Structure formats: C-alpha cells, structure tokens
Amino acid sequence: MSFVEYSEVIQDSDVAIIYLGHNSVMPVKVQHGAQTQTRYGVIRHSSDLIGQRYGSKVTCSKGGWVYVLHPTPELWTVSLPHRTQILYTTDIATITMMLDLKPGSVVCESGTGSGSLSHAILRTIAPTGHLHTVEFHQQRAEKAAEEFREHRVSHLVTVRNQDVCKDGFGVMGAADAVFLDIPSPWEAVGHAKAALKKHGKEHVHTEGVIPTVLKPTRTSTTVNTSWRFFSKAHRNASSLLPKIVSLSCCALFGMWNQSGSGLVTGG
Helix, strand or coil, rough: CCCCCCECCCCCCCEEEEECCCEEEEEEEEEEEEEEEECEEEEHHHHHHHHCCCCCCECCCCEEEEEEECCCCCHHCCCCCCCCCCCCCHHHHHHHHHCCCCCCCEEEECCCCCCCHHHHHHHCCCCCCHHHHHHECCHHHHHHHHHCCCCCCCCHEEECCCCCCCCCCCCCCCCCCCEECCCCHHHHHHHHHHHECCCCCECCCCCCECCCCCCHHHHHHHHHCCCCCCHHHHCHHHHCCCCCCECCCCCCCCCEEECCCCCECCC
16 A cells, blocks of 8 residues: 555555545554444454455444545545644645646655645655655654655655754755745745756746745745846746745635736735
C-alpha cells in the first residue's frame, strides 16, 4: 500500500480507510492481531482485513458492515487527524493547477501542518518529483515525517523543522514551485526566490508562489520588488511570472491576470 501506488490486497502494516457512511470515514493502521471498534461492532484485522481486497464489504461483530478503501489524498483529507486547519480538495485542486504541478516537479512548501496538501502534492509529482516541506512546530514536523513513512511516500519528501522566514527551505535553485501557508508570507519571498530554479542570468522561471493569508497586497508588493529585474519581454510571458493567489477560509481572493501585469483581487 502506498498513497501514490495502488495495491489490490490489504496487507499487514497498511493504512486503510474504513468507510462507515457518507460523512464518516476513519483511517486504520492494519496490524496482525489488532482490533478496531466501530459503531457497527469490532473489525478484527487478522480475519477481516489482511488478505482481503481493497473495496471489500466487511461485516462487523454486531452485524453491521463497512467498506475498506484504499487510501488516497482525497480520503486522507477527510479522515486525517487535525493538528492545524487544513486545505480541502477543491482548493487543493486550484493550487495544483496554478502551480502547474506534474510528475517530476520539485516543490517547496511551508508550513506542513496536518499534511493534507502535502499528500496531494506527492501523488501529483510522483514517481520522480520531490517535496521539500518546512514546519516551524517540532511535534508537527515529527508527526508529519512519521505519517509519510507509514504511507510509504518518505522517498518523495524531505521534512525540515525550521523557520522558513529565517532559514529558508534548505534548497537553492532546485524548485519548480513554491507554496507558502504561513502568517507572514512576505518575509519568506526572498527564500522562495532563492529556492526556485534559475534559467539564465536575468530571470527566475517559476510556476507560482501562493500565500494563503488575508494580506495579498503586501505579499504582492514584495514579490514585485523581488522579481523587478524581469524585462518587458519576460513580463509578456505569463509562464515566467510568479502567480500570486491569496486564499483565506478556503476562498479564492485573487490571481494574476493573463497579461501578468499584477494582482487581480476579488471577493
């Protein structure tokens, strides 16, 4: 089992998603000899889960039944243990599109939080891409790294416990895209610029820097200053410009217009 590769059969140490109803799903670490309590009764891992096919209908001890699903980033988003507020699938899809992520992309992210966006990024950039994710809070960083190992995606991600505004992402000239979800994203723009790949001497090729805060203007001003050396010819090529999107409370607040001339804000 992996969040980026599909497996047919449930195995010991897999993370499976138990589907109890439309609004009720829960992740379970499958372990030989273990049991999971549900409102429909007990699920015995050795007899009810291990060796069964993903998608199977499992009858619990009280006679009720559940489905056992293969984990995906979308299912993880609605079942993960919340350590922070998270992004949900609709906004994650928008972010993935705006950053133009694809297999092989190298991405820098801060902060990691509960890992909802991180898992979606990993599925998108696999099998040859890499995610560099930075989390300021030590326990959250350690828990995220543990989950990546359990979900068998640790080879695709590097977790760093540091302050991105002071210490950056730990990489230079390597990233295709940067995502910022921190209180003061403008303080990290310089590090974002340093992390992005450089093509030639006078411009930075980037698919996007996206702050998720209610202060898009300040961040936009910082980015405009940071990328001031763009020539007029480069400004006419939107693919070479940092696209600034401000998201708050899972709502899209703004995006770069097609000409790349600035931030278009909206409600």
